[in-house]
Amino acid sequence: MAIINLKDLRADLGRNERLIGLDPGTKTIGVALSDVTLMLASPYGSLRRGKLAANAAEIAAIARKEGAAGLVVGLPLSMDGTMGPAAQAAKDWARAVSDATGLPCALFDERLSSAAVNRMLISEADLTRAKRAEAVDRAAAAYMLQSALDATRPAPGGRDMEGDG
Numbered sequence: 001m002a003i004i005n006l007k008d009l010r011a012d013l014g015r016n017e018r019l020i021g022l023d024p025g026t027k028t029i030g031v032a033l034s035d036v037t038l039m040l041a042s043p044y045g046s047l048r049r050g051k052l053a054a055n056a057a058e059i060a061a062i063a064r065k066e067g068a069a070g071l072v073v074g075l076p077l078s079m080d081g082t083m084g085p086a087a088q089a090a091k092d093w094a095r096a097v098s099d100a101t102g103l104p105c106a107l108f109d110e111r112l113s114s115a116a117v118n119r120m121l122i123s124e125a126d127l128t129r130a131k132r133a134e135a136v137d138r139a140a141a142a143y144m145l146q147s148a149l150d151a152t153r154p155a156p157g158g159r160d161m162e163g164d165g
Contacts, residue, residue: 001098003091006106009070010038010152017069020044020062020103021145023110023137024073024093029055030137032145033066039153041145043138052093056100063103071103074110074144081109108148110140 004012013019016036023030031044044066047058062068073094078084083091091107098105 001095001102001104003095003098003105003107006072006108006148007152009072009104009106012104013038013069016067018067019070019072019145019149020059020066020068021141021148022059022071022073022094022097023141023144024090025049025137028137030139030141031059031062032138032142033062033068034145034149036067038149041142041149043142046137046141052096052100056097059097060101060103063101069103071098071101071105072108072145072148073097073105074141075107077109106148108144108151110144110147 009019018036019034019038021030021032021034021041023032027049029047029049031046032041033044034041044062047055049055059071071094073090075090075094076084076086078087094105094107097103
């Protein structure tokens with residue numbers, strides 16, 4: 001499947017369908033899930049990064065179990081907003097996962113999501129480095145998905161948040 005615009009992905013969802021947020025790292029993939037109203041993202045878990053077919057099967061199983069009908073994959077743009085090698089790799093991975101799962105996919109800028117989550121876990125949760133590493137992937141996926149939901153949430157009166165609806 002093609003990578004589509006996030007607003008279109010959201011608009012194409014059926015009633016009570018959710019989105020899965022994915023934060024693909026080199027060792028693990030953080031997974032988050034939206035609620036059915038598309039208002040709140042929550043950490044769901046993490047997957048060990050492995051062969052694409054195996055990861056896609058795990059993601060498809062989560063989608064079936066939780067009623068998700070689309071994917072939002074974090075796009076690690078460079079600090080100046082350009083596509084570097086990591087962003088291109090994430091885009092290629094997102095397209096391949098979308099094809100393998102049959103789920104439509106959108107990309108969302110995830111710059112600084114892991115840094116923000118780490119700061120919060122250090123200051124608020126007082127977790128050790130080892131426990132923090134376990135929590136960061138799924139929390140970063142939720143942070144990214146929540147940002148995507150917030151950026152595309154229709155404003156009261158039917159106008160979108162950017163005022164062009």
